Amino acid sequence: MTKQYDVVILGGGVAGGSLAHSLRRQHKTVAVVEDNLFGGTCPNRGCDPKKILMSGLEVTQVVSDMQGNGITGSVSVNWPDLMRHKRQYTNPISDATRNGLISDGVDTYHEHAHFNSDGLLDAGNQILAGKQYVIATGQRPAILAIPGSQFFKTSTDFLNLDNLPKDVTFVGGGYIGFELAGIARAAGATVHLVHHNNRPLKQFDQQLVYEEIKRLSKLGVDFHLNTDVEKITQVGEQFVLSGEKFRLPTDMVFCTAGRIPNVDTLGLENVGVKVDQHGVIVDDHLKTSNPNIFAMGDVVSTKRPKLTPVAGFEAGYLASYFNGATDPIQFKAIPTIVFGQPSLGQVGLPSSVATDDSRYMLITNDMTKWYSYHRLNEPLAKAKVVIDRDAETVVGATVLSNHADYLINILTMMIDQQMKIGDFNQQILAYPTVASDVQYLI
Amino acid sequence: MTKQYDVVILGGGVAGGSLAHSLRRQHKTVAVVEDNLFGGTCPNRGCDPKKILMSGLEVTQVVSDMQGNGITGSVSVNWPDLMRHKRQYTNPISDATRNGLISDGVDTYHEHAHFNSDGLLDAGNQILAGKQYVIATGQRPAILAIPGSQFFKTSTDFLNLDNLPKDVTFVGGGYIGFELAGIARAAGATVHLVHHNNRPLKQFDQQLVYEEIKRLSKLGVDFHLNTDVEKITQVGEQFVLSGEKFRLPTDMVFCTAGRIPNVDTLGLENVGVKVDQHGVIVDDHLKTSNPNIFAMGDVVSTKRPKLTPVAGFEAGYLASYFNGATDPIQFKAIPTIVFGQPSLGQVGLPSSVATDDSRYMLITNDMTKWYSYHRLNEPLAKAKVVIDRDAETVVGATVLSNHADYLINILTMMIDQQMKIGDFNQQILAYPTVASDVQYLI
Numbered sequence: 109m110t111k112q113y114d115v116v117i118l119g120g121g122v123a124g125g126s127l128a129h130s131l132r133r134q135h136k137t138v139a140v141v142e143d144n145l146f147g148g149t150c151p152n153r154g155c156d157p158k159k160i161l162m163s164g165l166e167v168t169q170v171v172s173d174m175q176g177n178g179i180t181g182s183v184s185v186n187w188p189d190l191m192r193h194k195r196q197y198t199n200p201i202s203d204a205t206r207n208g209l210i211s212d213g214v215d216t217y218h219e220h221a222h223f224n225s226d227g228l229l230d231a232g233n234q235i236l237a238g239k240q241y242v243i244a245t246g247q248r249p250a251i252l253a254i255p256g257s258q259f260f261k262t263s264t265d266f267l268n269l270d271n272l273p274k275d276v277t278f279v280g281g282g283y284i285g286f287e288l289a290g291i292a293r294a295a296g297a298t299v300h301l302v303h304h305n306n307r308p309l310k311q312f313d314q315q316l317v318y319e320e321i322k323r324l325s326k327l328g329v330d331f332h333l334n335t336d337v338e339k340i341t342q343v344g345e346q347f348v349l350s351g352e353k354f355r356l357p358t359d360m361v362f363c364t365a366g367r368i369p370n371v372d373t374l375g376l377e378n379v380g381v382k383v384d385q386h387g388v389i390v391d392d393h394l395k396t397s398n399p400n401i402f403a404m405g406d407v408v409s410t411k412r413p414k415l416t417p418v419a420g421f422e423a424g425y426l427a428s429y430f431n432g433a434t435d436p437i438q439f440k441a442i443p444t445i446v447f448g449q450p451s452l453g454q455v456g457l458p459s460s461v462a463t464d465d466s467r468y469m470l471i472t473n474d475m476t477k478w479y480s481y482h483r484l485n486e487p488l489a490k491a492k493v494v495i496d497r498d499a500e501t502v503v504g505a506t507v508l509s510n511h512a513d514y515l516i517n518i519l520t521m522m523i524d525q526q527m528k529i530g531d532f533n534q535q536i537l538a539y540p541t542v543a544s545d546v547q548y549l550i
Numbered sequence: 551m552t553k554q555y556d557v558v559i560l561g562g563g564v565a566g567g568s569l570a571h572s573l574r575r576q577h578k579t580v581a582v583v584e585d586n587l588f589g590g591t592c593p594n595r596g597c598d599p600k601k602i603l604m605s606g607l608e609v610t611q612v613v614s615d616m617q618g619n620g621i622t623g624s625v626s627v628n629w630p631d632l633m634r635h636k637r638q639y640t641n642p643i644s645d646a647t648r649n650g651l652i653s654d655g656v657d658t659y660h661e662h663a664h665f666n667s668d669g670l671l672d673a674g675n676q677i678l679a680g681k682q683y684v685i686a687t688g689q690r691p692a693i694l695a696i697p698g699s700q701f702f703k704t705s706t707d708f709l710n711l712d713n714l715p716k717d718v719t720f721v722g723g724g725y726i727g728f729e730l731a732g733i734a735r736a737a738g739a740t741v742h743l744v745h746h747n748n749r750p751l752k753q754f755d756q757q758l759v760y761e762e763i764k765r766l767s768k769l770g771v772d773f774h775l776n777t778d779v780e781k782i783t784q785v786g787e788q789f790v791l792s793g794e795k796f797r798l799p800t801d802m803v804f805c806t807a808g809r810i811p812n813v814d815t816l817g818l819e820n821v822g823v824k825v826d827q828h829g830v831i832v833d834d835h836l837k838t839s840n841p842n843i844f845a846m847g848d849v850v851s852t853k854r855p856k857l858t859p860v861a862g863f864e865a866g867y868l869a870s871y872f873n874g875a876t877d878p879i880q881f882k883a884i885p886t887i888v889f890g891q892p893s894l895g896q897v898g899l900p901s902s903v904a905t906d907d908s909r910y911m912l913i914t915n916d917m918t919k920w921y922s923y924h925r926l927n928e929p930l931a932k933a934k935v936v937i938d939r940d941a942e943t944v945v946g947a948t949v950l951s952n953h954a955d956y957l958i959n960i961l962t963m964m965i966d967q968q969m970k971i972g973d974f975n976q977q978i979l980a981y982p983t984v985a986s987d988v989q990y991l992i
Binding site for chain 2: 163167171177185186192416442453533544
């Protein structure tokens, strides 16, 4: 039996769900097919649970910073309690998300879907036919193809661990590896982070990455840079990672070496949708090589950071497009944060642009002794801001501090609004706050 | 002996110091006369030390919120340590501020100054003659004129207490009383807050003030509203506050019933500068009734909140004015925060405007169960945002949460930039953060 829809969306994550609701407001008929949890990665096994678990790091760290400076006593992370606190938030997400779609008139299918040779979508016992289709199936953790790879756990497993082992290892120094390492260390584990070269977090300012690594090392994270893990073997209840001149026994090993797009079982070859290793190839209207099929969110092949608000923005774009708008998609500045204590945030043009182009000026500030950081005795706070000399605007920034997201969001607004620095300084912001410091940064 | 200057500034606080530096960049000769600490109220006995002591409240509260939700153990405030931490910051301020002025070529006088009958400024053994004068002498705590008023301590005393008594009382429910009550309670004191009517924090949204009072009461602050203190007597080592049907023994009593301008000993009658009970009367160029004498900062008679960034803004205005600019002063939105856990912040038009004028719409959100607040198990988070329906802009907001300053600063930028809500939502802010929630608030 074939069911007809205006739009069929593959994937019920942030992008898919958001687009479905928007299309219902346009009175279109919509189906959403999801083979895993409705809500997708972000609220179930991504940003949201991660930052709930990170509350353990935040609280223990702020206490530790202030011990002897006004705070007496000590605290520790109780992992099972923290996991329960996380599950209170995450457990209801999938049903609530699906019910929200249903009550908005969206047909939902909890099935794995693929395009069949007729170009229609097989979803379990149903055939779904859309005037248009949108692929929003996201990504999943990549697993290094080495002997013993079956012993790898993923970030999804980490974010749902009933108990945290005494010794854990993360293989891959991207933002997920850094964030989970911080969480695990704060919760009392011995933590190793293995990275194949000496440029972890390669898309971030490397000076500040180096500071972050120094800080995490001081807190006890054991970094193994320039280290290739060639195999994993099970020895008793432990796993041994090994490579050239490298041997590391550990209780649990997580592969945090990036994520790969969920494209391989969608039957895209049946509908002529082209992909590369980064995902579905789209044009500047998010249209794939099949004019009736679009793609958005993490599954898209793009150099943009694959982030929740980017997925949401793309869903908003497609909602407008399906409603008749014709402009190509255009992105505002996209801030990215490696959450931790400190967090590392970046937005806009990288610091290096100022070296290459005299139009830009780089202002570097060590804020560690500034009031906002002294106040809570924070050990490390630095910022780099890139200024367009002629336009007198901020065009990029990297911030390393416990409050990096606060500063980065303010600076993102300055970039997006192309605010003259002089105009920013005419504003009166609440004092003393992280935001009221911005005038001293620029 | 008379010394001649282009500009003589009475008061070496935030406004005076800032203006002095700006005028030096204009190659003017400048004197600053300060009879107390250089740097003035804010860094020595105001915002900055207050918020350092508030770190005790913040840390103990975040631990308490998360106890049983992932955090085990407990902490308490060690007042002498906290005071030492504060003094590390505040002790060097006055000398450093004065030295900064001196090395910038400003003549500084640590004297009380007053205009003499010749219209010149007596500053100790010196007579200072300025082509122009700027009064920036700030305010001091008001002391209720009741029998026993000599037993009142002030906020200045509180912020410099070697030891915190077991039982303290604040008389006056303005923002200073609320903030100090929160700090003292978190540090383990029994705390009373006495206010003469039932509208403490009267300039804030009263519904959210009520929520704040409920919260502080739950944390143990004992509110005595509609209560007039008629006298204070010393009984043994305690003080007894009494009034009609009211008797309260306490270890230390602070008068937090507002602040009064420092105008009474300046000899203003000798130079025809008019004042009222709120301070020096100025026009929209900050000019007093004497055309060669200006005033700025807390000492000015105004309905604007008397805040550090407002003083800084006025100093910036006068610097431009003395450099030839002629426009009247115009203020952007002025956010005000009662810091605490939660903090109460407000900016722009009050919520009540939406009741009175159909052009405006009030959006009220209980954010307590929202992700950003659930994450740290925060007990209370609410926001009210006033929207201009036709302009589709935010024009006012009140926020009650541990992160109120973060939200209020973002909303202040929206107000100042007259950002359309649609344009705001086209921005990509770091997720998940307090700022990325704003799209759900408006």
